[in-house]
Structures are given as C-alpha cells and as structure tokens.
Amino acid sequence: MKIFKFGGTSLGSADRIRNVSGIISRALADDRLVIVISAMHGVTDRLLEAARRACGGDSGYVAVHEELAERHLSVAADLLEGQALEELSGILRRELEELHDVLHGIFLLRELSFKSSALVQSFGERMSARIVAAWLRQAGLPAVYVDGRELIVTDASYPDARLDEPATRERVALRLARETELAVVTGYIAAAADGTVTTLGRGGSDYTASILGAALGAREIWIWTDVDGFFSADPKRVTDARVLPYISYAEAMELSHAGAKILHPLAVQPAMKASIPLIIKNSFNPGAAGTRIERDEHRDEAVVLPVTGLTSINTVVLLNLSGSGMVGVPGIASRLFTRLARHRINVIFISQASSEQSISLAINPAQAAEAKLVLDDEFSAEITARQIDPLAVRRDLAMIAVVGNNMSGHPGVSAQLFETLGKNGINVIAVAQGVNEMNISFVVESHDEDKALNCIHESFFLSRRRVHVFIAGTGTIAKSLIGQISAHRKKLQEENGLDVVVAAMANTRSIAFNPSGIDLEGWQDALEPRGDYQGIDGYLRFIMEKNLHNTIFVDCTASADVAAKYPELLRSDISVATANKLGMAGPWPLYRAIRDARRLSNARFLYETNVGAGLPIINTLGDLKNSGDRIRSIEGVLSGTLSFIFNELRKGGRFSEIVRSARQAGYTEPDPRDDLSGADFARKFLILGRELGFELEYDDVECESLVPEELRGEMDVDTFLERLSCVDDGYSDAIEDAGREGMTISFAGEIRDGKASIGVKRVPLESPLAGLSGSENMVVFTTDRYLQTPLVVKGPGAGGEVTAGGVFADILRIAGYLV
Ligand SMILES: NC(=O)C1=CN([C@@H]2O[C@H](COP(=O)(O)OP(=O)(O)OC[C@H]3O[C@@H](n4cnc5c(N)ncnc54)[C@H](OP(=O)(O)O)[C@@H]3O)[C@@H](O)[C@H]2O)C=CC1
Numbered sequence: 001m002k003i004f005k006f007g008g009t010s011l012g013s014a015d016r017i018r019n020v021s022g023i024i025s026r027a028l029a030d031d032r033l034v035i036v037i038s039a040m041h042g043v044t045d046r047l048l049e050a051a052r053r054a055c056g057g058d059s060g061y062v063a064v065h066e067e068l069a070e071r072h073l074s075v076a077a078d079l080l081e082g083q084a085l086e087e088l089s090g091i092l093r094r095e096l097e098e099l100h101d102v103l104h105g106i107f108l109l110r111e112l113s114f115k116s117s118a119l120v121q122s123f124g125e126r127m128s129a130r131i132v133a134a135w136l137r138q139a140g141l142p143a144v145y146v147d148g149r150e151l152i153v154t155d156a157s158y159p160d161a162r163l164d165e166p167a168t169r170e171r172v173a174l175r176l177a178r179e180t181e182l183a184v185v186t187g188y189i190a191a192a193a194d195g196t197v198t199t200l201g202r203g204g205s206d207y208t209a210s211i212l213g214a215a216l217g218a219r220e221i222w223i224w225t226d227v228d229g230f231f232s233a234d235p236k237r238v239t240d241a242r243v244l245p246y247i248s249y250a251e252a253m254e255l256s257h258a259g260a261k262i263l264h265p266l267a268v269q270p271a272m273k274a275s276i277p278l279i280i281k282n283s284f285n286p287g288a289a290g291t292r293i294e295r296d297e298h299r300d301e302a303v304v305l306p307v308t309g310l311t312s313i314n315t316v317v318l319l320n321l322s323g324s325g326m327v328g329v330p331g332i333a334s335r336l337f338t339r340l341a342r343h344r345i346n347v348i349f350i351s352q353a354s355s356e357q358s359i360s361l362a363i364n365p366a367q368a369a370e371a372k373l374v375l376d377d378e379f380s381a382e383i384t385a386r387q388i389d390p391l392a393v394r395r396d397l398a399m400i401a402v403v404g405n406n407m408s409g410h411p412g413v414s415a416q417l418f419e420t421l422g423k424n425g426i427n428v429i430a431v432a433q434g435v436n437e438m439n440i441s442f443v444v445e446s447h448d449e450d451k452a453l454n455c456i457h458e459s460f461f462l463s464r465r466r467v468h469v470f471i472a473g474t475g476t477i478a479k480s481l482i483g484q485i486s487a488h489r490k491k492l493q494e495e496n497g498l499d500v501v502v503a504a505m506a507n508t509r510s511i512a513f514n515p516s517g518i519d520l521e522g523w524q525d526a527l528e529p530r531g532d533y534q535g536i537d538g539y540l541r542f543i544m545e546k547n548l549h550n551t552i553f554v555d556c557t558a559s560a561d562v563a564a565k566y567p568e569l570l571r572s573d574i575s576v577a578t579a580n581k582l583g584m585a586g587p588w589p590l591y592r593a594i595r596d597a598r599r600l601s602n603a604r605f606l607y608e609t610n611v612g613a614g615l616p617i618i619n620t621l622g623d624l625k626n627s628g629d630r631i632r633s634i635e636g637v638l639s640g641t642l643s644f645i646f647n648e649l650r651k652g653g654r655f656s657e658i659v660r661s662a663r664q665a666g667y668t669e670p671d672p673r674d675d676l677s678g679a680d681f682a683r684k685f686l687i688l689g690r691e692l693g694f695e696l697e698y699d700d701v702e703c704e705s706l707v708p709e710e711l712r713g714e715m716d717v718d719t720f721l722e723r724l725s726c727v728d729d730g731y732s733d734a735i736e737d738a739g740r741e742g743m744t745i746s747f748a749g750e751i752r753d754g755k756a757s758i759g760v761k762r763v764p765l766e767s768p769l770a771g772l773s774g775s776e777n778m779v780v781f782t783t784d785r786y787l788q789t790p791l792v793v794k795g796p797g798a799g800g801e802v803t804a805g806g807v808f809a810d811i812l813r814i815a816g817y818l819v
Pocket residue numbers: 472473474475476477478506507508509535536555556557558559561562579580581609610613640666667668669670797798799800803
C-alpha cells in the first residue's frame with residue numbers, strides 16, 4: 001500500500017483535480033492507495049482571514065465566505081453533473097452553512113480562540129476532500145470521504161496539537177481496514193479525545209500522510225506537490241539549485257526545520273520510525289523522478305558530497321541576553337527557555353559562546369515584542385542590579401542552514417563555508433552547530449541572504465561558478481572587453497565551469513543591468529538613463545543594493561572620481577580590476593588608502609593594464625620582488641602612443657597626422673594631450689616606482705612634455721589636434737638630423753635609485769628602442785639576477801584589444817580566487 005498526499009496547489013482548480021485523479025487511477029493499477037488531501041490552494045489563508053475579520057467585528061467576513069462558497073461550488077460544477085453534482089453541492093452547502101454559523105458566532109462573540117480557529121480551518125480540507133472523493137467516484141473509483149477527525153487523535157494543545165499515537169493507530173486500523181475502499185482523507189485536521197477539532201500545524205497534511213503511512217505499514221508515502229522534489233536550495237533564490245534524487249530522513253528533518261517549505265518538519269518522524277520511504281513528487285510533472293527520503297545507507301557513495309542542501313528562514317530576530325552576571329551562574333538558560341516555553345515562543349536557533357557572557361536565540365519576528373517583555377521581566381532583578389543587560393533584539397536577519405549527513409567528520413566544511421562568505425563580504429552574526437555535525441546554522445543580515453545562498457551553493461555543489469561583472473565605462477576598452485567576454489563566455493562555461501556574467505555597464509549618462517547577464521551583442525540597447533543612481537556614488541549604491549555574489553567592479557574609465565572609490569569598494573569586499581591609472585598613480589594618500597584597504601579586504605585589486613596595457617609588467621615586477629630579487633633599474637618605453645609616434649616619424653610620417661592615427665587606433669588616452677604631455681607615461685613610471693617601494697608623487701617624475709608651449713591653454717581636443725601641425729616640420733627635421741649621425745630620437749624613461757625621469761632621447765639607430773614598431777612598449781628590468789642580460793618585456797603596449805585582454809585576464813584571476 002502507498003499513501004498519496006496531494007497539496008493545495010495540486011488541487012487549485014477543476015483541471016488540476018482531473019490531473020490528480022489521473023495520477024491516482026494509474027497508481028491504483030499497481031497498489032492499494034490511501035489518499036490524503038489538503039485544502040485547495042489559498043483556502044486556509046482565506047478562512048483565517050474570514051475568522052480574523054469576524055472577530056474584529058468586520059462584517060466583511062461574509063464576503064470572504066461567499067467567495068469560498070463560490071470557489072468550491074464552481075469547481076464541483078465544473079467536475080460533475082446530474083445526480084452526482086446535486087449530491088456534492090448539497091454536502092458542500094451544508095459544510096458552508098456550518099462554516100457560516102461558526103464565523104457568525106465568532107462575529108457575535110468577538111472572540112477567536114485557537115480552538116475556534118482550528119474549527120474554521122478544518123472546512124478547507126473537508127470541502128476539498130469531499131470534492132476529490134466525489135470526482136473519483138464519478139471516474140469509477142471506489143472512493144469514500146474519510147474525515148481526519150475520525151482517525152487522528154491528538155491532545156488539545158492548540159494550534160499545534162500533539163499526536164496520541166496508540167489511539168490513532170487503533171482508529172486507523174479500524175477505519176481503513178476495508179481494502180476495497182479508496183479512502184480520501186482530510187489532511188491537517190484531527191480531533192482531541194473529546195471530539196473537538198485540532199490541527200497538526202500549518203502544512204500538517206504531510207504529517208497526516210506520514211502518520212497514516214506508519215499506522216498502516218505502507219510501503220511508501222508519496223507527497224505530491226508543485227515542484228520536482230527536494231532542491232539543494234530554494235530554486236527561486238538559487239538559479240542553479242538542483243533536485244536531490246535522495247536525502248536521508250535526518251537531512252530532510254534538518255532542512256524542513258530550517259525553512260525548506262516542501263515538507264512539514266514533523267512529517268519525517270513517523271515515516272522514519274517505521275522505515276517507510278517518503279517520496280516527493282511533482283503532480284504537474286509526474287514523470288520527474290522526484291526525491292526519495294529514506295535511511296542514509298541507500299545513498300550512492302559515488303555521488304556523496306559533504307553538503308546535501310541549504311535552506312533559510314528569511315525573517316528571524318535575534319535575541320541576545322548578555323551580562324557579566326551570567327558567567328558561571330547555573331539556571332540562567334533554564335529560566336530563559338522555561339519562560340519562553342511558557343509563552344509558546346518557539347526558539348529556532350541557539351548560540352552561546354564559551355565565555356557564558358551571552359546567549360543568542362533566533363525567533364519568529366511576530367513573537368519578538370512578547371519575548372522582550374517576558375524576558376526583561378524574568379531577569380528584572382539582575383537587570384536592576386546591572387548584572388544582566390536588558391534583552392537586545394536585532395531585526396532584519398535571516399537564518400541559513402547548511403545541512404548534510406556527510407559533513408560529520410569531514411574537516412574543512414566550515415572553513416570552506418566561512419571563507420566563501422568572507423570573500424563575498426558577508427558578515428556572520430551568530431553561528432550554531434550541533435555535535436551531530438550535520439547542520440551548521442548561522443545568522444546574517446536579511447540583505448545578504450540571497451547572496452549567501454548563491455555563493456555557498458556554488459562552493460559546495462560544484463554547480464557552474466558565476467562572477468558578476470559591473471563595468472564602469474562604455475568606451476574603447478569597455479567595448480573591446482565586452483566583445484572578448486561575448487566571444488569566450490561559452491568556452492569558459494564549458495571548459496572551466498565559469499560563467500562571466502556582465503551584470504551591469506554604466507557611463508556618465510546611462511546604465512544597463514541584468515543579474516543574469518546583459519545581452520552582450522546588443523548592450524547599447526539595454527542602456528537606460530541612470531535615474532536615481534547618478535554619478536559614481538550612485539553607481540556604487542546601485543551595486544551595493546544589488547548585492548550579487550562574486551561581484552567584480554571593472555573600471556574602464558579615465559576618471560579620478562571613479563578611482564577614488566577603490567578603497568570603499570575594497571572595504572565592502574568587492575574586487576576591482578582596473579585599466580584606469582588614476583588610482584595607483586593618484587595622490588599618495590589615495591594610493592596608500594587603496595593599499596591599506598586591499599590588505600584588509602577579502603577582495604582582490606588587480607591593475608595589470610595600468611602599465612604596458614596587456615603586457616605582464618606589474619606581475620613580473622611583483623614576482624621579481626616577492627622572490628627576493630633586487631631591482632637595480634627599470635628602463636624603457638611605456639607609452640604606446642609615443643612609441644607609435646616616433647616609430648612612424650622614422651618612417652617619414654607627419655607628427656600631427658600620426659597623433660590622429662594613434663587616436664583612431666585606440667592607443668591614446670581619451671584626451672591625447674595626456675600622452676603627448678608625458679603624463680600617461682609618467683603615471684606608469686610613478687606606479688612602477690611605488691611598486692619598488694619609493695614614496696613618490698607625480699611631480700617627482702621628471703617629465704618632458706611634447707605639447708607645444710603655444711597649445712597648452714584651454715582648448716578642446718579637436719582644436720588642439722587641428723593646431724598641432726605647427727610642430728610637424730620640427731619633428732621631421734629632428735629625425736633627419738639625428739639620422740645623419742646614425743642616431744634617431746625616441747621617448748623613453750628610467751627609474752634608478754628612486755629617481756624617475758622620462759623624455760626625448762637620442763639613441764643609436766641600432767638601439768633596441770629604435771627597433772620598436774607600432775605601439776610597442778619595452779621594459780628592461782636590470783636586477784641582481786638579471787644583470788648581464790636584463791629581463792625584457794616587449795610587445796604592443798596600447799590599443800583596445802590588448803588592454804581589454806589584460807583586463808579580462810585580471811577578471812579571470814579574480815574569478816579563480818573568488819570561486
Ligand atoms: N587605450 C589604451 O590602450 C589603454 C587605456 N587604458 C585606460 O583605460 C581607460 C579607458 O580608456 P578608453 O576606453 O580609451 O576611454 P574612453 O574615453 O573611450 O571611455 C571612457 C568611458 O568612461 C566613462 N566614464 C567616465 N567617467 C565615468 C564615471 N564617473 N562613471 C561611469 N563612466 C564614466 C565614459 O562615459 P561617457 O561616454 O558618458 O563620457 C566613457 O564611456 C583609461 O583610464 C585609460 O587610461 C589603459 C591601458 C591601455
């Protein structure tokens with residue numbers, strides 16, 4: 001025999017009931033069934049609403065009653081006709097009349113006890129089970145309506161009555177013995193010894209099914225719901241959550257107690273005691289395998305992960321009782337819990353540090369005010385004597401539980417859990433783990449709940465790793481970067497299990513956002529005005545509000561305002577990959593602030609493209625330094641634009657035209673005067689000097705400017721470029737003059753003994769500097785280890801593609817660290 005329990009969503013309409021009867025008919029071919037029925041979707045809430053209104057003297061309860069009458073009678077009329085419909089309608093009308101009388105009584109008395117509330121709620125299951133039984137009979141099955149009050153005996157503790165197991169067994173054996181009958185039993189409701197209605201707690205139809213299964217020695221108990229099974233996490237919150245084919249009774253209990261709504265927490269216990277498997281199935285997708293809940297030894301060892309699932313309760317409050325007067329004083333915890341129990345305040349989570357100075361409890365927010373009142377009263381003497389502080393209540397919190405049988409004796413699970421949370425900047429407020437080691441519960445701000453669920457899920461379930469990229473800037477570098485991510489995203493997904501999601505892009509005017517990833521082919525169309533999120537502060541607020549896990553901020557602007565935000569981002573544990581040099585080459589206090597924030601942050605800060613675009617210069621210098629080499633000097637060409645200019649001049653080009661071409665090719669800064677003045681080159685040397693440990697400011701770099709004196713005033717870029725031809729002849733002559741002496745000119749620099757200088761240099765034609773082409777950069781590291789033959793890094797040092805490639809590589813380095 002099997003027990004089939006159908007939840008409210010499976011019974012929400014006539015069509016759904018037809019679907020349910022199809023499932024039942026097919027299963028009956030193989031086995032005897034007992035059917036347990038919940039109230040139709042939403043009905044219990046409406047019944048409670050009607051009762052509350054009636055109690056409050058609001059005659060609106062009548063309208064709710066009429067709505068419920070209409071709903072049930074119209075489903076009946078849709079399913080049945082003729083005599084069968086008449087019979088069923090008559091029964092439903094009688095139920096509805098009784099309901100009306102009860103509600104009217106509540107209205108007159110203005111009194112709603114748990115007992116009368118249970119009676120009101122019972123009509124939901126009573127009417128739905130009547131309808132299902134009638135429809136099954138119409139379909140030719142031997143269905144009979146059985147009221148749960150005839151079968152399940154409880155004590156009279158409302159609203160969550162406790163089962164009287166022996167009495168229930170006896171009644172079930174007696175009433176459900178007839179094998180020819182297809183019993184359609186009301187879930188959720190039971191009766192106390194005196195016959196008054198009791199309820200088994202919200203969602204208690206699962207419990208009914210399990211109680212009946214155990215009492216009847218069923219082979220399996222099937223819980224039919226509207227999802228494919230027990231998920232590794234709530235699929236509405238964690239997109240990669242997957243159905244668990246199997247979980248143990250203990251895991252199911254831990255998960256349902258900690259918020260997984262798929263199964264009533266008490267439903268596991270009777271099935272477990274009788275060793276009956278519970279099967280979670282989707283009535284809308286009966287072909288799906290579902291989840292089997294049974295003893296742990298049935299699990300396939302090959303697929304065992306330490307964590308089975310995670311779940312959360314998204315509104316809890318934390319009560320904190322603390323004070324030096326608690327230390328070493330026996331009985332404090334006993335008084336605390338006894339008082340809460342007396343007021344039926346359910347404790348979801350408990351944590352106490354070994355110092356005994358405080359006890360933290362998580363409870364339902366609806367009970368927080370009462371808890372504060374009763375506990376401040378309980379400890380009033382100690383509070384007056386200042387031995388214990390008044391109870392502290394912290395709100396807007398979520399409790400997350402990470403559950404798995406195999407966490408027990410598996411070192412590293414909590415390390416991995418808290419490291420993952422730390423890297424995502426999620427503050428853990430309280431933690432609890434029992435000695436069975438199969439549940440680590442912790443409390444975080446509600447705002448961090450989804451982020452925590454997603455990053456933990458990724459970390460433990462080997463689902464696809466995802467990083468969320470927020471780009472500032474939509475210009476040359478950003479465009480190339482988007483193109484590269486678009487071209488390689490699929491490959492990264494397939495080969496590395498990494499999903500680089502561009503969640504947002506913003507320029508000074510507009511913003512595009514999609515947490516699942518902006519369409520990289522048509523991102524321009526997704527840009528919208530920035531609305532309330534103006535300026536870089538607005539963008540940062542936007543990012544913080546979205547609070548996605550594994551967020552990486554990518555700076556493709558040339559803005560000092562954006563660079564000034566790096567410390568704040570790092571303090572919020574958001575990693576940064578930047579092409580913008582105005583942070584690392586900014587004023588010393590900003591540089592220091594970035595370095596300090598980076599040291600203290602759980603996030604990473606990478607800026608390889610600040611020097612030499614995509615060339616590995618910062619990393620090379622870091623490796624040399626960190627491995628103990630001493631850098632004697634750094635020389636070379638670190639401006640792609642200036643390199644290009646002199647390389648083209650040598651070929652006979654005209655200075656102003658070459659600058660235009662460099663701009664066209666994406667080598668120049670947004671304002672090419674930043675290149676011609678040597679400022680961009682100087683910034684790179686400033687960064688290298690600082691990497692070497694020198695406390696340098698921008699003005700410490702000796703720098704020769706190629707911007708002609710007469711063009712140094714205020715003017716826009718186009719005017720400047722138009723007037724730049726005034727220097728063309730001078731440069732052509734200088735190249736010619738130098739050539740006559742076997743020399744040429746180049747713009748290069750060096751750092752030696754903490755002094756950095758850059759400028760135009762005459763170099764022999766056979767010098768490596770004269771051999772550069774295009775936008776090539778060249779850096780020569782002379783070190784203790786690379787003395788006779790210095791280490792040279794050479795290659796294109798500017799341009800959209802190489803720079804974007806460097807930024808992309810930094811993103812992937814951060815992703816590797818994050819996930
Ligand atoms: N070109 C190269 O070879 C290399 C460049 N870099 C660096 O890359 C960076 C980007 O250069 P590039 O792409 O050429 O510059 P662009 O001028 O093409 O693009 C800059 C972008 O930044 C946006 N922006 C400016 N301020 C803000 C702000 N406060 N918030 C959001 N967006 C902002 C601009 O928006 P809007 O359009 O609205 O003004 C624009 O979209 C620069 O820092 C540069 O030094 C580094 C290495 C090599």
